[in-house]
Amino acid sequence: MARPSVADERREQIIEATLRTISEHGISKTTLDRIADTAGMSRGHVRHFVGNRDRLLLDAARAFYADENGEPAILPAAVDDLDGALDFLFGGEFAASTSENAIVLAFVELARTTPEIADVLAASYASTRERLAAYIARAKPHAAAAAREAAAQGVLSTALGNVFIGDFDRDEGRTARARAAVDALLAAL
Numbered sequence: 005m006a007r008p009s010v011a012d013e014r015r016e017q018i019i020e021a022t023l024r025t026i027s028e029h030g031i032s033k034t035t036l037d038r039i040a041d042t043a044g045m046s047r048g049h050v051r052h053f054v055g056n057r058d059r060l061l062l063d064a065a066r067a068f069y070a071d072e073n074g075e076p077a078i079l080p081a082a083v084d085d086l087d088g089a090l091d092f093l094f095g096g097e098f099a100a101s102t103s104e105n106a107i108v109l110a111f112v113e114l115a116r117t118t119p120e121i122a123d124v125l126a127a128s129y130a131s132t133r134e135r136l137a138a139y140i141a142r143a144k145p146h147a148a149a150a151a152r153e154a155a156a157q158g159v160l161s162t163a164l165g166n167v168f169i170g171d172f173d174r175d176e177g178r179t180a181r182a183r184a185a186v187d188a189l190l191a192a193l
Contacts, residue, residue: 014053015063018043022064027103031110034061058118065111065121069128076127078160079135086139086190093163094183101170109168133160140190147193158189 021043025034036057040047054060071077083089092098115122137156144152166182 011053014045014049018045018050018054018060019064019067022060023068023107024103026064026110027106030106031061031114034110036060061114061118062120062124065114065124068107068111069124076124076131077135078128078132083135086136086143089136089139090159090183090186093159094166094179094186098163099166099170099179099182101167101174105167105171109171129160133157136160140193144190144193151193155189155193159186162186162189 018039022034022039025038025042029038034057036047036050039060040050043050050060054063066076069076069078071079071081073081075081079089079092083092111121111125115125133156136159137152140147140152140155140159141149144155147155162182162185166179170178
């Protein structure tokens with residue numbers, strides 16, 4: 005097996021440092037100097053391995069929104085049915101208010117002014133919605149296609165809304181209520 009190149013290792017290290025910096029300081033204060041400090045290298049090395057800040061943020065967004073196979077997604081590649089998707093989206097890890105939420109919100113903010121970042125987010129959310137629609141189709145084969153598509157959008161929107169609300173609403177029952185709403189939506193199909 006070929007050993008990864010030093011350049012690949014450094015790029016990965018810098019992207020991880022970028023994501024940590026975003027979660028700690030927000031997007032506007034994520035500078036090359038801060039990223040370099042977090043990565044434990046010079047700003048010159050950061051620029052050498054990843055280019056400018058805009059390129060680095062795009063690469064970080066692509067890495068953050070990729071599943072284990074490198075495909076744009078929110079759901080892990082191992083999730084392969086509706087129950088698994090719902091357990092993930094309304095499970096403790098995804099629904100928890102963590103530093104990952106800060107990263108997501110930072111990329112959403114950046115997407116408003118950076119079309120390439122918007123494309124990364126749109127592809128990730130679209131692929132997740134498509135996977136949800138396919139899982140719903142398998143679980144509810146008699147439901148109309150338009151209803152399955154709408155339900156997939158509803159599941160995704162509810163899951164994301166639940167996570168974002170969790171940043172300020174620490175109500176222990178919030179995720180259970182969101183999951184119950186999704187279960188009721190799917191039962192109506």
